[in-house]
Amino acid sequence: YVAGHAVFSNYLNILYVRGAGEVAVFCGALFGACLGFLWFNAYPAQVFMGDVGSLALGGALGTIAVVAKHELLLLIIGGLFVIETLSVMIQVVSFKLTGKRVFRMAPLHHHFEEKGWQEPKVIVRFWIIAIVLALISLSTLKLR
Known part of the structure; x- marks a missing residue:
């Protein structure tokens, strides 16, 4: 979130990323969804992730990496x-x-x-x- 503010990112000497606030909100929502999934996927697993979920999660992580330039x-x-x-x-x-x-x-x-x-x-x-x-x-x- 701090990377989206030019003053803070300059002060902390980190890369400024335009729109990082929106990315931070998306990352928080993704983290919450993964945490909810992992709650029921703990051993012994009650819920299993399929292709659609894993591909969507991988695509989201790849997009976040590209937007954050990492x-x-x-x-x-x-x-x-x-x-x-x-x-x-x-x-x-x-x-x-x-x-x-x-x-x-x-x-x-x-x-x-x-x-x-x-x-x-x-x-x-x-x-x-x-x-x-x-x-x-x-x-x-x-x-x-």
């Missing part, structure tokens, strides 16, 4: 999603070229479940990775 930070924050996608791509390419699988199952979280990890253990480990990636991306905001 596109590269989206790759860092979403690093876990990138790794999951890459694991599927590696699995498919490896199987088509060599006939062998790199992972027991793709995406990567299913590979860990096949190795005997319990679902809550996989979830907590992925949370830790996501928090570390978020902290890394937050620490790079002032490195311009």
